[in-house]
Structure formats: structure tokens, C-alpha cells
Amino acid sequence: MSTTGRTETPRERYRQQVREEVKEKAWQQIAGSGASALSLNAIAKQMGMSGPALYRYFANRDELITELIRDAYRSLADAFIAVGDAAAGRPALSALAQVLRRWALEDPHRYFLVYGTPVPGYHAPQDTTAITAEIMSVLLDACTAAAPGARAAAFEEHLAGHREWAGGHPDAPPSALRLALGFWSRLHGVLSLELAGHFTGMGLDPARLYAAEVDGLTR
């Protein structure tokens, strides 16, 4: 199953194990106080070893965070793909919406790590753009199934000529592309406002707004 290095030396095993434990502690710390408060030193102490030891496993703080971001992306993509597979490649938009919301609420700090304020020293490796493409692919499958008839609005014409992001779906109609973008931006709109607390004290139920936005997508 492993793509590379079938012959795993015990050392590489151990090394991978430690890296995994570091990331685990990192997630715990992030869940507590957010990514900006992540401290390599604290993680090391928590693991019973002394500060600089971690630099054998991660070149620096940014590399650890980059790894965490990639894993977070991966977990969302996996959840999307699972829904797609379960629906034989034609998932309902509402199902994807539910997965997205669950994923976001499950760990808001993880959501912010991916979709919140960009961290200063970080630049997305090609990795993550590839993962985004996986997510978009599942979403586009759902959208081509659910797309309404062509309405040929100005924006859809624009999309017909700018579909690099829909690489694997050369035959998806512009209305499907538009639907996918609407899905993505509207739902992230609700989620980011909700998770940042901008609805608290307003009295309304964000889940209902979310549901209403999902509803309004196809109608």
C-alpha cells in the first residue's frame, strides 16, 4: 500500500512515529488556543524531551504548520471523496454541504488553519492545490448532476472561458461551474462568519441560514 520505500527500516518507522506524535500534540495545542499560540518548545516538553530535539523532525515551525495545513486539507478532501463514492459519483449537493459543515464545526481551529487568515510565512505547496482540485472534482460531479438549464448570465459566460480550475471536467456546462462556485463561496461565507462568532448575540440560528443557503442554490 505504501507508494515509496517498501523496505522500512526500524529507524524510519520510529522517525515517522515521532513526527506523528508531534503533530498530534500540535493539534491538541491548536484546539486549545489556535495556531498562532503553537509552541515547539511546549510540545517537546510535553513529550518529555528538550526543546531543540524537535528540529530533527521538523526544519522549523513553519514546516510543522505547513504539514498540519496539508493534513487538514487532506481530511476534508477524504470526507468529500467518501461521500462521492458512497453516492456512486453523483452525491447530492445537500450531502456535500452537510459534510463541509460537519468538518468545519468538528474543529473550528482546523477550519481557520485552512480557510482563515493566511499565516505570514506560509505559502501553499503544490500539494494543497492538488488537494483542492480533488475537492472541486467531487463538487463538480454533484453540480453537473444538479445544474439547472443554462441561464447564460454574464458570469456564466465568463466562466465558460475561465475553467482552468475545473480541469478534470471539460464537459461540465457553465451553469454547473457557476453552481459549484456559488456553493463554495456561500457556504464558506456562513461558516466563516459563524465560526468567527459574528452571529453570536444576533439571536439567529446559523444552521438554519446554512440550510436556507443550500436550499437556495438549486432553486
Next chain:
Amino acid sequence: MSTTGRTETPRERYRQQVREEVKEKAWQQIAGSGASALSLNAIAKQMGMSGPALYRYFANRDELITELIRDAYRSLADAFIAVGDAAAGRPALSALAQVLRRWALEDPHRYFLVYGTPVPGYHAPQDTTAITAEIMSVLLDACTAAAPGARAAAFEEHLAGHREWAGGHPDAPPSALRLALGFWSRLHGVLSLELAGHFTGMGLDPARLYAAEVDGLTR
């Protein structure tokens, strides 16, 4: 015009002046590397004075950031109010959308300070919720003017019973409330994704998506 302390001693004058200069340098620093990299020490050095001097003006780093957030909120509210006034209390939704987008693109770091990942030690003072109410008030004015006929969807019924956030507009129909929330969440959806760079490399023009979302609101 000043609500308190008409007799400003020269000392208070100076004090206010220094606070203002600190905030100015802080914004410069934030524009450069984001709020997480904001350093009181660096600001002090930049102003030609030594580290701890700034603690005469701000209790700690969080207090400075809180102040910056409040000012950022204020600037958005002022922009909204200006549009409302210019339109004699009935601004077009498209005009508000344009102001919001302009404000966001003008200084993305300022946008993230308010609508991005919440900063750990910060809790919104009552101030900001009051400012949010001002913003919502202008938005609701626009929405009652532009609201379509009642469609009585489930979400609008929910809103009819949960309108604390629309305090100053007791007579706004649920369809207007729903329109305001759609405006707010959809446009923030596009903006937060765009400013965080999630559309780069996708080939599409976020401004057009934004325009399309504005368009779709009332139709």
C-alpha cells in the same frame, strides 16, 4: 464636539497624539506582515523610544490590537453610513456591496483583523457589537427597500421570531431580514476566499463572482 473633557490639558493632547502615532505604526506593521507579527518593541524602536515606554500608553499587546480592531470596525461602519446618507437612507444594495468590497481590498489585513481568524486573547468589547448594529442598520434600510414579496420560506419564519439583531427595524419584513443575511454571508464568502488566496490559480475573476452574487440577491 468632544463628548468628554472639553478642557484638554496639553498633556492629554500629547498622550493622545502618541497613542495615535503608535496605532499608525502598528497599521504599517500589520500591512506588512499581518497582525500576528505585530511587535510593540519594534514599534517603540521605530518611534525612537525604548521598549517598555509604550506600556505607558497601552496596557499590553492585546489592548492595542483591540483598539485597532475597533478602529477598523469604525471605518467600515463610517463608509456604510456615508453611503446611506448620500442616498437619503435608501442606499442600493449594489452600492453597499461596492463599498464593502472596496473596504476589504483596500487593506486585506484590516479585513482579516475584523472578519478573519479570531485572535486568541481577544474578546469583542460591547463597542464593536454596537458598531455592528450600526452597519446592520444601514444594510437593513437598503434591504427593506429592495426586499421581494414574502416567500415565507422556513428560514424566513425562523427569522420572524429571531430578530434581536434587527433591533432598530421592528417593522422590517422577514424577507428583508433574509435578504440582509444573504447579502452579508454571501459577500463575505467571496471576499474571505478571495483575500485568503483560494481563488488564485483557479483562473476566474473574483470580482465577477462577487458581481454575480450581488446580482443574484434580488432576483
Next chain:
DNA sequence: CATTCTAGTTATAGCTTCTAACGAACACGA
């Protein structure tokens, strides 16, 4: 003029990331 209040200073504690130099344990070929 004397007192008080305040803005700034230096020193210091405690935290962080990260580099450098060293010791000890392990893996592996002869």
C-alpha cells in the same frame, strides 16, 4: 518654591525560535 504626578530610562525575568557543539546509542559492513 515644594510637592506630586508622569514620561521615559535601564535591568530583569521568562518566554519563544533556532544554531552550534557535543555525547551516546544504534546500524551496518568488514
Next chain:
DNA sequence: TCGTGTTCGTTAGAAGCTATAACTAGAATG
């Protein structure tokens, strides 16, 4: 089985940060 080399973890230390404490020079005030 015995070197030899790689790797892990250590301590020490530089440079940066927030924040407090103690002190001094100057302005405002009675």
C-alpha cells in the same frame, strides 16, 4: 565480533519577544 559512520538527543547560547520593577528627569500643580 569489531570498528565506523549516521542519527538522536542533550546542553549552551544568541537574538527576539512581552511584561514588570525600580529609578530618574521633567512638567504640572498647590
